[in-house]
Amino acid sequence: MTEGLPANGYTDGDVDTNSTTERSLESMAAERYSRRQALFRGAGATTMAFMGTAVLAACGDDDGEGVAVTAGANAATSAGRVVTLTGSPANGYAGFDTAWAQTSGPDVELTGSGSSVSFIAPAVSAATDLVFTFSAKDVVGKTRTATTTIRVSPAVLGFAAVPHSLADTVKVPSGYSVTVMTRLGDPLATGVSAYANDGTDDNFAQRIGDHGDALHFFGLSAAGARDETSSTRGLMVQNHENLNVQYLHPNGPTNVSTGPRPAAEALKEIEAHGVSVSEYIDAGSRKWSYVPTSAFNRRITPNTPMSFHGPAAGSTLLVTAYSAAGTAGRGTINNCANGIAPWGTNLTCEENWAGYFRRVSTDNAARPVREVTALARYGVTSTVGSYAWSTVASTDTIFTKWNASAIGAAASDDFRNEPNQYGWVVEIDPYDPTSTPRKRTALGRFGHEGAFVRAVAGQKVGVYMGDDSRREYLYKFVSTATYVAADASTTSRLAMGDKYLDAGILYVAKFGADGTGQWLPLVFGSVPNRPASGSTPEYVFADQADILVNPRLAADALGATPMDRPEWTAGNPVTGEIYLTLTNNNAAGRPLAGTDPANPRHYGDPNLSASTSYGNPNGHIVRLREDGDNTASLTFKWDIYLFGADATDYGSDANVNVSGLTVDNDFSSPDGCYFSRSTNPAGQINPVLWIETDDGAMTDRTNCMLLAAIPGHVGDGGAKTITNKDSAGATATQATIVGAAATAANLRRFLVGPVQCEITGIDMTPDGRTLFVGIQHPGENGTPAAPSSHWPDSQAGSPAATVRPRSAIVAITKDDGGVIAL
Ligand code: FEO
Ligand code: CA
Ligand code: CA
Ligand code: CA
Numbered sequence: 001m002t003e004g005l006p007a008n009g010y011t012d013g014d015v016d017t018n019s020t021t022e023r024s025l026e027s028m029a030a031e032r033y034s035r036r037q038a039l040f041r042g043a044g045a046t047t048m049a050f051m052g053t054a055v056l057a058a059c060g061d062d063d064g065e066g067v068a069v070t071a072g073a074n075a076a077t078s079a080g081r082v083v084t085l086t087g088s089p090a091n092g093y094a095g096f097d098t099a100w101a102q103t104s105g106p107d108v109e110l111t112g113s114g115s116s117v118s119f120i121a122p123a124v125s126a127a128t129d130l131v132f133t134f135s136a137k138d139v140v141g142k143t144r145t146a147t148t149t150i151r152v153s154p155a156v157l158g159f160a161a162v163p164h165s166l167a168d169t170v171k172v173p174s175g176y177s178v179t180v181m182t183r184l185g186d187p188l189a190t191g192v193s194a195y196a197n198d199g200t201d202d203n204f205a206q207r208i209g210d211h212g213d214a215l216h217f218f219g220l221s222a223a224g225a226r227d228e229t230s231s232t233r234g235l236m237v238q239n240h241e242n243l244n245v246q247y248l249h250p251n252g253p254t255n256v257s258t259g260p261r262p263a264a265e266a267l268k269e270i271e272a273h274g275v276s277v278s279e280y281i282d283a284g285s286r287k288w289s290y291v292p293t294s295a296f297n298r299r300i301t302p303n304t305p306m307s308f309h310g311p312a313a314g315s316t317l318l319v320t321a322y323s324a325a326g327t328a329g330r331g332t333i334n335n336c337a338n339g340i341a342p343w344g345t346n347l348t349c350e351e352n353w354a355g356y357f358r359r360v361s362t363d364n365a366a367r368p369v370r371e372v373t374a375l376a377r378y379g380v381t382s383t384v385g386s387y388a389w390s391t392v393a394s395t396d397t398i399f400t401k402w403n404a405s406a407i408g409a410a411a412s413d414d415f416r417n418e419p420n421q422y423g424w425v426v427e428i429d430p431y432d433p434t435s436t437p438r439k440r441t442a443l444g445r446f447g448h449e450g451a452f453v454r455a456v457a458g459q460k461v462g463v464y465m466g467d468d469s470r471r472e473y474l475y476k477f478v479s480t481a482t483y484v485a486a487d488a489s490t491t492s493r494l495a496m497g498d499k500y501l502d503a504g505i506l507y508v509a510k511f512g513a514d515g516t517g518q519w520l521p522l523v524f525g526s527v528p529n530r531p532a533s534g535s536t537p538e539y540v541f542a543d544q545a546d547i548l549v550n551p552r553l554a555a556d557a558l559g560a561t562p563m564d565r566p567e568w569t570a571g572n573p574v575t576g577e578i579y580l581t582l583t584n585n586n587a588a589g590r591p592l593a594g595t596d597p598a599n600p601r602h603y604g605d606p607n608l609s610a611s612t613s614y615g616n617p618n619g620h621i622v623r624l625r626e627d628g629d630n631t632a633s634l635t636f637k638w639d640i641y642l643f644g645a646d647a648t649d650y651g652s653d654a655n656v657n658v659s660g661l662t663v664d665n666d667f668s669s670p671d672g673c674y675f676s677r678s679t680n681p682a683g684q685i686n687p688v689l690w691i692e693t694d695d696g697a698m699t700d701r702t703n704c705m706l707l708a709a710i711p712g713h714v715g716d717g718g719a720k721t722i723t724n725k726d727s728a729g730a731t732a733t734q735a736t737i738v739g740a741a742a743t744a745a746n747l748r749r750f751l752v753g754p755v756q757c758e759i760t761g762i763d764m765t766p767d768g769r770t771l772f773v774g775i776q777h778p779g780e781n782g783t784p785a786a787p788s789s790h791w792p793d794s795q796a797g798s799p800a801a802t803v804r805p806r807s808a809i810v811a812i813t814k815d816d817g818g819v820i821a822l
Pocket of ligand 1: 566
């Protein structure tokens with residue numbers, strides 16, 4: 001047996017194995033762990049293993065002649081932290097051929113060699129001992145050994161909360177570092193100039209776009225093949241949702257709210273939207289940079305050819321002058337959050353696309369009533385269109401397609417149906433730069449925020465999707481095909497998307513008062529006509545394509561539950577529970593009498609104007625668990641995991657600060673949400689949930705932020721009745737179901753962004769040791785002459801007052817190399 005272990009073998013309770021020790025092993029252990037617990041609390045900080053002290057050294061004494069080598073003290077730590085083992089020959093002679101090996105406990109990978117090695121403490125569900133043996137030869141060639149025991153506890157949040165900040169920098173906890181990665185305008189091809197950032201740059205079809213939103217790191221092997229396990233090289237796929245248009249031109253845009261627009265300006269703005277693929281590489285020890293000339297780099301813009309798939313492909317509703325067959329289109333726009341398919345593709349989500357279109361004031365009269373109903377329900381009502389791109393004096397259809405008026409003889413003569421070509425989930429193969437993205441119509445058309453994919457072997461694939469507007473719905477797509485785990489390793493990735501994302505049923509959620517919920521199928525024949533309301537006539541669905549192009553109308557007809565602006569969805573990789581951020585609502589969207597159990601609060605926020613203050617200004621996060629833990633379930637249980645609130649305004653008011661937030665974890669307007677990947681300790685046992693904010697209510701106290709949480713589960717709180725108050729002082733009560741309260745242990749602020757930014761987009765490397773976060777639209781309220789942020793230049797230096805801000809991704813690493821947040 002291994003020397004140093006007691007003759008009766010290793011037992012879980014023994015933490016020291018020095019057979020020469022006369023003291024009780026248990027008493028030493030108790031003393032040691034007690035001391036370390038005190039240190040944990042006092043330090044509240046990073047690495048919790050304490051190596052190399054002599055006092056508690058385990059010793060080899062195989063020949064009974066005394067201590068020969070020491071393996072360092074036993075120690076305690078928790079999952080995800082770096083542990084360094086240091087052994088040393090002792091008693092004055094030099095050892096050689098030193099080595100460490102693991103003797104027992106969950107397998108870990110030892111890095112380094114010789115007398116000092118390190119490892120990342122693995123995920124455990126209860127305190128677990130790992131034993132390691134240090135060996136060294138002595139002067140006569142005899143191998144001496146000694147052991148040390150590392151007790152690993154379940155993962156806990158291991159950083160000090162970041163305070164509120166109004167600074168123009170990204171703030172992270174002490175012990176962490178920030179590296180600015182790809183920024184607005186950075187080149188993505190050989191020969192593209194460095195970004196001047198003065199409004200003169202063009203060619204955004206070969207540069208990083210504006211307003212970076214959702215992001216995902218797709219691993220690459222050293223040979224350049226797809227490798228889901230790679231934490232050192234990968235493809236960063238990022239959405240580019242919108243524009244800080246004032247900074248894109250030397251003196252701001254020309255006639256942006258009225259037209260006519262100069263073609264060059266409009267082209268630049270169009271191309272700054274869409275999706276980017278850029279290669280990221282670690283030069284060693286998480287020194288990240290991007291590769292401007294990588295052959296994988298790609299821009300997908302509103303001009304990139306796309307194909308339609310699923311039940312609505314080929315529908316007359318998709319016919320345009322570009323595609324008389326209604327099977328093809330160009331481009332994607334307002335790409336917000338995302339979804340990741342296990343077969344290695346990216347699902348980009350088209351969110352607030354409706355506003356980009358122009359319809360002339362006479363267009364309603366030129367169209368059938370049912371088209372007018374659908375256009376109104378989706379908000380395609382502008383007579384100019386965001387940025388007025390269709391006003392460019394050109395016949396080029398990259399401009400004219402933004403005029404969605406019925407001006408030709410038939411739908412194939414104009415772009416009256418172009419709005420129907422947006423609002424989809426679009427599947428992209430990031431590993432094939434020449435592939436044509438596929439619009440998946442089975443997932444429905446709405447203001448798609450995100451599309452969390454849950455794929456469990458032996459179940460249907462479930463895709464959970466929020467529709468981001470006030471009083472819109474939560475949807476779920478359930479595939480016809482049953483998921484086969486081996487499909488994840490296909491090399492025909494978009495064809496695998498055809499298998500799982502083109503056939504299935506789209507459902508919409510109805511939240512019951514008792515904590516149960518139902519998924520209502522949006523299936524032609526079972527969906528009733530949408531009733532007339534006000535001056536809007538009844539809407540009669542024509543076929544399944546009509547339902548998928550207009551699911552908002554179908555969900556209305558079914559009585560789905562309107563929510564307080566659904567944003568991202570994320571699934572707990574352990575429990576399968578689905579989290580949905582509800583960013584906020586106002587009194588116009590939901591008056592005092594409009595609350596319901598799943599959207600229960602009505603109050604005011606002093607930082608907002610009177611007209612927008614009342615309602616649910618700080619938002620909340622609802623979560624659900626499918627009955628039977630099956631993606632295809634038609635019923636679920638739900639509760640409200642967390643309520644945003646300003647703890648300074650509402651510290652002890654349990655009707656507003658329902659979750660009991662403090663200044664260390666208060667937040668407003670949750671938007672992005674994401675669970676740490678299950679490939680690292682932060683995604684196992686009790687996974688870390690990340691919450692990003694896009695806020696205007698608490699911005700008097702702090703810029704937008706990122707929080708880390710270790711949530712419980714649906715039903716860990718209980719029933720609660722909230723007393724609400726409107727702007728006139730009237731009150732009403734609302735019963736709801738709330739999760740367990742927030743504590744310093746289960747919710748902490750991890751990051752605060754620069755001035756006027758939104759924090760959106762988040763992913764980790766598979767090893768959890770690098771966190772990528774998107775900083776969107778810093779300085780969004782500034783002007784070209786007086787930018788209101790200078791980030792990211794302000795991150796490390798003191799830029800001139802004229803330096804313009806840029807959206808960018810940051811890579812965040814822990815200085816000791818441990819798993820982020822733990
Ligand atoms: Fe694009 Fe709903 O945020
Ligand atoms: Ca968002
Ligand atoms: Ca938002
Ligand atoms: Ca925003």
